[in-house]
Amino acid sequence: MGMIILASVFRMLSKTVKSSSLETMYSLCCLLCMALTLYEIQKSIFVLVQSLLDLLSETMLMMVPVMEAVYLTGGNITGAAISGTGINLMITFVQTLYADVLSPCVSVCFLLSITAAVSDNRGVSFMASALRGIVTGALVLIMTLMTFVLSMQNGIAGAADTFAAKTIKFALGSYLPIVGGAVADSFSMVSGSVGVIKQLAGITGIVVVVIGMLTPVASLIINRMALGVSGAMAGVLGCDKEQTLLKETGSLCTLLLAVAVAAGVMYILALSLFCKTSLAYG
Numbered sequence: 001m002g003m004i005i006l007a008s009v010f011r012m013l014s015k016t017v018k019s020s021s022l023e024t025m026y027s028l029c030c031l032l033c034m035a036l037t038l039y040e041i042q043k044s045i046f047v048l049v050q051s052l053l054d055l056l057s058e059t060m061l062m063m064v065p066v067m068e069a070v071y072l073t074g075g076n077i078t079g080a081a082i083s084g085t086g087i088n089l090m091i092t093f094v095q096t097l098y099a100d101v102l103s104p105c106v107s108v109c110f111l112l113s114i115t116a117a118v119s120d121n122r123g124v125s126f127m128a129s130a131l132r133g134i135v136t137g138a139l140v141l142i143m144t145l146m147t148f149v150l151s152m153q154n155g156i157a158g159a160a161d162t163f164a165a166k167t168i169k170f171a172l173g174s175y176l177p178i179v180g181g182a183v184a185d186s187f188s189m190v191s192g193s194v195g196v197i198k199q200l201a202g203i204t205g206i207v208v209v210v211i212g213m214l215t216p217v218a219s220l221i222i223n224r225m226a227l228g229v230s231g232a233m234a235g236v237l238g239c240d241k242e243q244t245l246l247k248e249t250g251s252l253c254t255l256l257l258a259v260a261v262a263a264g265v266m267y268i269l270a271l272s273l274f275c276k277t278s279l280a281y282g
Contacts, residue, residue, distance in 0.1 A: 001230050003034050004246075008237040028118060031241050035114045038249060045223055046106060049256045050098050052216040053263055056209060057091045060267055063205045064088065067274055070198045086150040087270060093146065094263050097139070102259060105135045106252055113248030117241045128248055132255050139259055143266045151273055202275035206268055213264045220257040224250055 010030040064087050071080035112128035231246035 001226075001233055003037060004230050004234045004237060004239060004242060007031075007034055007234070007239050007242045011239060027241075031117060031245070032114075034242060035117070035245060038245065039110065042110075042223075042249060042253070045220065045253060045256065046103070048216050048219055049102070049260050052213065052260050053094050053098055055212045056263055056267055057095050059205065059208050059212065060087055060091050060270075063201070063271070064091075066201050070201060070274075083150070083274065086146070090146055090150075090266060090270065093142070094266075097259070097263070101135065101139070102256070105131060106256070109252050109255075110249070113245055113252070116248060117245035125244070125248065129251065132251055136255055136258055140262050143262050147266050147269050150270060199275055202271050205271045205274075209264055209267050209271070213260070217257070217260060217264075220253060220260065224253045224257060227253060 007030055011027065013026075064084055067087070068080045068084050071077070071083060109128045109131055112124050112131070116124040116128065227246050227250035231243050231250060234240075234243035234246055
């Protein structure tokens with residue numbers, strides 16, 4: 001808001017310049033100075049999103065061995081292999097998301113925002129909006145498909161492991177009536193204990209992910225609101241170019257917020273599947 005007030009003052013001062021070319025150059029310099037200042041402010045937001053994605057990935061990396069150990073102890077051998085592979089694929093996707101997709105897209109969109117503000121070209125604004133929409137849609141679609149595939153694989157693997165475990169228990173009880181029955185009962189007792197551990201581990205992972213997301217997501221929301229309020233003030237004060245720049249930058253913040261929340265939701269759903277998957281020896 002302070003930048004908007006200064007821009008309004010500079011705009012009024014530029015009206016005192018008699019030459020139209022000098023007035024245009026003066027306004028352009030003021031707008032570029034504001035863009036550089038705005039970029040320095042938003043750069044910390046970009047770093048915040050990167051830190052959040054790294055935190056989520058590190059949390060899930062610590063959860064993978066726990067999930068595999070619980071699955072193996074409960075007799076879900078196929079489930080352990082599928083879950084480990086699926087979660088590692090999610091982690092790899094999120095880790096490369098910012099460096100290979102999000103960061104270049106944000107930089108290009110910010111340059112397009114400056115161009116749109118300077119030139120008053122609606123086509124450039126449309127290009128920036130289309131690029132943000134394509135990236136957001138593609139990333140959310142990929143995350144949704146990964147979660148859906150993991151869910152289907154876990155269901156199929158859980159059914160296969162349960163069938164195999166029941167077959168083993170039936171064979172032990174039939175061919176070794178006394179010893180086999182005791183072994184089958186011990187499997188059920190172990191399964192009950194492992195089920196409690198599974199629930200605690202899954203809920204703990206979900207709580208850690210949610211707590212880790214609270215501060216960064218709140219900062220993104222506050223930053224987005226500040227850009228919206230500043231853009232509205234720019235419109236009131238007649239700073240149309242500054243309003244365009246703030247509006248486009250706010251859309252970038254919305255993109256970052258959507259990606260951060262989508263990554264967190266994807267991990268939470270994966271941990272929820274882990275909690276709901278039944279153990280083979282249950």
